[in-house]
Amino acid sequence: MQxxxxxxGDVTPDPTTGRSPTEAERIRGTVAIARKAEEVGLDVFATGEHHNPPFVPSSPTTLLGYIAAQTERIILxxxxxxITTNDPVKIAEDFSVLQHLSGGRTDVMLGRGNTGPVYPWFGQDIRQAIPLTVEHYGLLRRLWREExxxxxxxLRTPLQGFTLAPRPLDGIPPFVWHGSIRTPEIAELAAYYGDGFFANHIFWPPSHTRTMVELYRRRFEHYGHGRPEQAVVGLGGQVFMRRNSQDAVREFxxxxxxxxVYGHGPSLEEFTAQTPLTVGSPGEVVEKTLGFRExxxxxQRQLFLIDHAGLPLKTVLEQLDLLGEEVVPVLRKEFAAGRPADVPAAPTHQSLLGARNAERAAAAAPEPTDE
Incomplete structure (x- = not known):
């Protein structure tokens, strides 16, 4: 499990000091977070894409390419x-380049976005969000797979004889996760293609996440990709930790x-009771996260949000130390216990390449004879 x-990538004033980081500080801080994540033994660093204040990650592949040069192991x-407002040709190009730069340490999570004004900024109509998602993704898949x-x-001008350059590394497209909080059509799309489904359930109760994941698993089986238990699922979450839970609550x-995103609404106590947000000790984070499996x-993948809402970089790096030292090692052990052998691991470039090569070798093997 990853x-x-x-x-x-929000640029938010620290409510305890009133100071906001500059955009440059926030971007450099994000790089420091990614490097620290690798240092403490995490498997994945992921960045969102936003084109409006107070957010800065408007060019994720630029950021990830820079991080790739400063890391060796972590998946980016x-x-x-x-997928709605980016052109699929540009997505295909950018992630192929990132694959080559990172040595295959690249995958992608596609989503529609929930900021209405972004659509006309990029020449699109938010009322076409689902049709854009379906059409653009169908084209993206072909660009990565066909010469x-x-x-x-x-919803887009035609292509004639278009060849992607560069081609995907080793002829293996990046693994695709389809991310959604509330849209069943996205779970259906992920299931149809046999891709991963990422339920970023930081705002919703477990009952909602259960409904979305179960829909994806059922439809994954319906389309012939395997049993529901073999579908590839990722979950979001948010944590804030101190060794003493009362200190965590007071500080956060x-x-x-x-x-x-969620301020000025329900109280911290109400939100932590109703959603996956965990504010407390490392042990409490372990206990609540293990409950996601229920x-x-x-x-296959668990990602935590730890740097939102103006938290100082020093505090975020301390959160990573706690994750790497006290939380993730326990989660790895506990999630592995009782995990059925036929539940797949999260796909990586190397595992996809190995599976492709094994298929080719099997196809080239001579037919057995009775002699």
Missing amino acids: FGVFTV STSTTL SVDWEGE RPYFDNAP YAGDY
């Missing part, structure tokens, strides 16, 4: 690449109360 962190992903693409759709409360089944 464990990692994701960022939404997006926690949203906007020459002739294509015509309804002003950040929660003023967060640009409603999501055995899954």
Whole structure:
């Protein structure tokens, strides 16, 4: 099972000091977080994509390419690449380049985005969000898999004889996760293609996440990709830790109360009771995270949000130390216990390449004879 962190890249004033980092400080801080995540033994670093204040990650592959040059092992992903407002040709190019730069340490999470004004900024209509998702992704898959693409759709100009350059590393496209909080059509799309489904359930109760994941698993089986338990699932979550849970609650409360995403709403106590947000000791984070399996089944990727709402970089790096030293080692052991042998691991470039090569070798093997 993979464990990692994701960022939404918000530039938010620290409510305890009133100071906001500059955009440059926030971007450099994000690089420091990714490097620290690798240092403490996490598997994945992921960044969102946003094109409006107070967020800075408008060019995720630029950021991830820079991080790739400063890391050696960690998988670099997006926690949203906007399949609706980005052109699929550009997505295909950018992630192929990132694959080559990172040595295959690349996958992608596609999403629609939930900021309405972004659509007209990129020449699109938010009322076409689902049709754009379906059409753009169908084209993206072909661009990564076919040498020459002739294509015509309804929401984009046609292509004639288009060849992607560079081609995907080793001829293996990046593994695709489809991320959604609330849209069943996205779970259906992931199931149809046999891709991964990422339920970023930081705002919703477990009952909602259970419904979305169960839908994806059922439809994964329906389309012939395997049993429901073999579908590839990822979950989001958010944590804030101190060794003493009362210290964690006291320190995090002003950040929660003023967060640009969920501040000024339910109390911290109400939110932690109703959603996966965990504020407390490392042991409490372990206990609540292990509970995700009760409603999501055995899954493949767990990403935590740890740098939201104006938290100082020093504090975020301390969170990573706690994750790497006290939380993830326990989660690895406990999630592995009782995990059925036929539940797949999260796909990586190397595992996909190995599976492709094994298929080719099997196809080339001579037929057995009776002699």
